[in-house]
Amino acid sequence: MRRSAREEIPTQERDRAPRRAPDRAEGAGARADSLPSARPSALWSLQRSAGNAAVTAAIQRMEDIGGKRKRSASPEDQAAPKQARAAVSSEEEYSSSSEEEEEPFSDDVVERIENDQQKMTAMLEKMDESNAPDRAKRVGQDQLELLTLLRNLMPMRSVDTVHEAIRLLGARPDSSRKTKYLRMLEEQLDYLTDKFPDAGPPTAEALQAMWPDLVPAFGSAGGQVGEDGCEGRAHAICLAIARRSPAIAAHHLTKQWALPDGGRLHADHQWNHHVAASVTTANGILVIDPVFDRSRPLQLSEWAARVQVDPRTNVHQVAWGFLGRPGTDNRPDANSAMAYMP
Structure with a gap:
C-alpha cells in the first residue's frame, strides 16, 4: 500500500549552503560541505x-x-x-x-x-x-x-x-525531477517495510547484545569520530546499528539532539549543541553516547541529566538519516541533510 507524504512546510531558503555546527565551542572548527566542481x-x-x-x-x-x-x-x-x-x-x-x-x-x-x-x-x-x-x-x-x-x-x-525527505522535497518548486523522486521515495517506504518488517521495539538486552559491533564507531578518547565530533560519532553509531539490524534501523533508530536556550551546554564541555544515537526499546528510549558511558546505553532522562538540559524542552528526537542540526522548528530542514564524511 502506498503511503502518503507528510504535510508540507514552506520552502527553505535556497541560498543557504549547508554547514556543520561545531560540537564544541573550542577545538575542531565546523566544516562546510562543498558540492563537486569538476566539469565532466x-x-x-x-x-x-x-x-x-x-x-x-x-x-x-x-x-x-x-x-x-x-x-x-x-x-x-x-x-x-x-x-x-x-x-x-x-x-x-x-x-x-x-x-x-x-x-x-x-x-x-x-x-x-x-x-x-x-x-x-x-x-x-x-x-x-x-x-x-x-x-x-x-x-x-x-x-x-x-x-x-x-x-x-x-x-x-x-x-x-x-x-x-518527502516533506522537504514536497516544498521544492515543481519539476519533472521532483515528481519522479517523490514517487521513488514512496516506493522506498514500501521497500523498507517489506524488506525489513517491524517486529516491534527491541529489548534493552537486545541492544546491549549489539555492543561489540558498535564499539568501533565510538572512536578514540572522548568518543570522537574523525573531525565531526558528536555529529559524526552519532551517525557512525547509527550506521553500525543499520548494518547489524536493518529492521531496528528502519523503524526504531533515531537521534536525540540537545539544544540550548542560549549560551552553552554542559558546564565543563561548553557545547553549542550535543547529539547522540538512540533506540526506542520495550524499556523506553535508550541513548548510546560513549562520551558519558562506553559500556552501556543510558535512559533518555539519565542522558539529558548528563548533558545538563531539561528533556522536556531542550531535547528533540529526529530521523537518524540527517547528519546536521535540526532547523528553527526543531525538525530537519535542507541544511540538516549533509553528506557524512567518515
Whole structure:
C-alpha cells in the first residue's frame, strides 16, 4: 500500500549552503560541505562544439524542467544540439529498468544522482560566465539543491528519514525531477517495510547484545569520530546499528539532539549543541553516547541529566538519516541533510 507524504512546510531558503555546527565551542572548527566542481569531459566537449547555442538551449531545458517553458526566438538557439539539453538534465538516463531494481535508491541510482550534481554544477558555472538570466539560474539551483538533498541522505535506511525527505522535497518548486523522486521515495517506504518488517521495539538486552559491533564507531578518547565530533560519532553509531539490524534501523533508530536556550551546554564541555544515537526499546528510549558511558546505553532522562538540559524542552528526537542540526522548528530542514564524511 502506498503511503502518503507528510504535510508540507514552506520552502527553505535556497541560498543557504549547508554547514556543520561545531560540537564544541573550542577545538575542531565546523566544516562546510562543498558540492563537486569538476566539469565532466563530455560537457567540456559540448561547450567547445556547441558554443552559445548550447548554453541557450540548456537554459531553455532547465526552464522546461521547472515548469516555466519559454521558447527562444533565435533560430540558432532553437537548433542547438541535443547534447546541450542532455547536459543539464539526465532524466532520460533513468529508464524504467532502474525502477525495477529491488531497491528504488540503488547504488546505480545514487551514482547517477552524483553525476547529475556534477553536470548541474558545471552548467551553472557556465551560465555565470555567459551572464545567463537570473530566473534560469534559479531553476538550475533548485534542481541542484534537490539532487544534493537526496544524495546527502543516502543510504535511505530509515522510514522516518524517508518521510522527512518527502516533506522537504514536497516544498521544492515543481519539476519533472521532483515528481519522479517523490514517487521513488514512496516506493522506498514500501521497500523498507517489506524488506525489513517491524517486529516491534527491541529489548534493552537486545541492544546491549549489539555492543561489540558498535564499539568501533565510538572512536578514540572522548568518543570522537574523525573531525565531526558528536555529529559524526552519532551517525557512525547509527550506521553500525543499520548494518547489524536493518529492521531496528528502519523503524526504531533515531537521534536525540540537545539544544540550548542560549549560551552553552554542559558546564565543563561548553557545547553549542550535543547529539547522540538512540533506540526506542520495550524499556523506553535508550541513548548510546560513549562520551558519558562506553559500556552501556543510558535512559533518555539519565542522558539529558548528563548533558545538563531539561528533556522536556531542550531535547528533540529526529530521523537518524540527517547528519546536521535540526532547523528553527526543531525538525530537519535542507541544511540538516549533509553528506557524512567518515
